[in-house]
Amino acid sequence: MENTSQVIIEVKAKVEAHNAAVKKRRRRQHRIALLSVAFILAFAFALPMASYTAHWFGSTAVAQDGGAAASTNPRSNYWRAVKEGVSGYSAVDGPESNVLIQMNGTYWEQTRSSFWVQKLPWIIAGMAVLLLLYHLIHGRNKLDKPTAGRKLKRWGWFDRLVHWVTAISFIALAITGISMLIGKAALIPLLGKAGFASAAQISLQVHNVLGPVFFVGISLMILMWVWYNFPTKVDLQWLKEGGGLFKKAHPSAGRMNAGEKIWFWLLATLGVVVCLTGVAMVLPVYGIALPAWAETVPWLSGSRAEMQQANLLHGVLAVIWTAVALGHIYIGTAGTEGAFEGMATGYVSEEWAMQHHDLWAKKLIDKGKLIEPGESGGRQQPDATIAPSS
Template sequence: MNKFLALFASVMSTTAIAQETAVKQPEFWSPVVEHQIQRDIPQYLGYTDNAGLLMSTYDPNSVSSGYLGFLQSAEMISNLIFASIVAVAVLFAVFVLINGRAKLTEGFSGKLVQRWSVGDVVLHWCVAIPCIILILSGFVIGAGKVWLAPMMTPAHFHSLVYASVLFHNIFAIPFIIAAVILMVKWSKNQLPESCDGKWFLALGGYINIGGKAKHPDAGFANAGEKAFFWTFTIFGLALVATGLLLLFPGIFGTLSKNGALLALIIHICSAVILGAFSVVHIYMGAVMSEGGMENMLSGKCDENWAKQNHNLWYAKVQGQNK
């Protein structure tokens, strides 16, 4: 009996020590997230069929039901992501077909004005290229199960998701570095001006239906460009912060289950908003505004483009050159 009690006490003490040790252990969320991303997109439920990935301290009852409820709505999340990218692109394409492009009233002059430095052009593409890759890979990760999986075999979809996760994680780093530099460097030209309100009221002069509207006054950046810049800055920083938390949870200390879920929700919502704005930005620069794309290819713009779209800035440049 004494031996039995001693053995029982030994087992109980060992169990108590194990429980005490388990309580002190942090709740590592990253292995679960990684497992879910590779297994079931976009079911970000925080659960796994591999018990080895769950810490003994994990208590399902401690997780916010609101967070899980949002993330469990896989079809809703997929549709939001689809709408922010594909639907916005289609709607804007229809708008351009009906409204027409914003052509230069006096055509191209053939005279070029320096608008961006070589460094600014390079910086722009260091942000733009990773951003496009992140948008496309994010679409596969977040909306692929609903919108892409039915069109391919499970093996092909698995390979596509695996590659998308890999690309998403790799290109996140150069995007973060270049985006933060761009935000700081370009912010001085994106401050509000008195002419911005009138620009919005005139819708930038881009509406051709009912007669060509005159482009309102604008400085180096018009009100629409400023709106995109600050949207990019606010939600871009949200994506950067939450992305780093999800990629490297150990760097920022213990990341709780609720903390990881909240970071994921903010990441998704920010991506939806920024994705829609990015699609419009691409259309405006590459399609809608005649002569606009040249700005980010050579750093120069046609003189008539400058007069029509950024007349206050052009007048200032001309005054400095005299």
């Protein structure tokens, strides 16, 4: 009898300890989620505020006044011909050096300021609203079973380093890029013309420095993770079931599910075009001349017309990409319990792995890679030796 009550007390104590641990973990996850949101917001506000402060302290930036006094040109026919592309003679040697007025620039400016380009960033706001609605209606994708403390290694330290450097630079590039694209309309009313000139200058500099960092990050991501992202039959079934997004089901998946693979290939195609068009614009800033053969690569010729095309393509694709990235960020934070933990620590719980990537988890468990509570998994490699998702 005494023995039975002793056992009951011990079981109760274990259950209480477990519940306390779960509560502690949930509080930690909430703290991390709140901190991430605060970090992103601080980041978003830091740029305009920094530029505003710079302006107050006498930044040298000068607002460009579009309404400069117009003067009548007595040689209008001459200039009309120049505008139409009649080339002159110049002692300066270089591409397009004898083109006095490049009219394409006017068309570029008109397209860039056109209604559709200026309103495009609203798709990011639209995506944010959709995600918020989904979250309010559907709620968080929680774990079906409580965690027992056993873990699997999912990401190595270098994977996580590359992911977070790329992610943080992406957010900074998105904020600075959008403030340059629609800043005239959105920021001049807030900061004034001179304040916006400083904001645009700082944004451009941050954009030019982080752009190459991001390109390196994304190239590494593609090289390191392409093996996990080749489509398989399982992905079709996953897609048919809508990834379980609207039901409580969890379709089978290998190391990466079909949704993640789509995100990956978007990044490896559209993302690369965004980066290449960025390179086309940033090379002259760093004074880098490409070898002659590179001039045949689209957007790399260095001509102003190509740079203008590159600029438009870069802006439009980047805005679309940012909207899609919001979906990825939501799923990786508030949307799915335990996903952020994986990219933050490198480890995921056995329950998370079985719920979201059952085929991958079973393979690892069969290979004896399950890490028991208290056991260090530090020396275990993620699963580079495991065949890509199936």
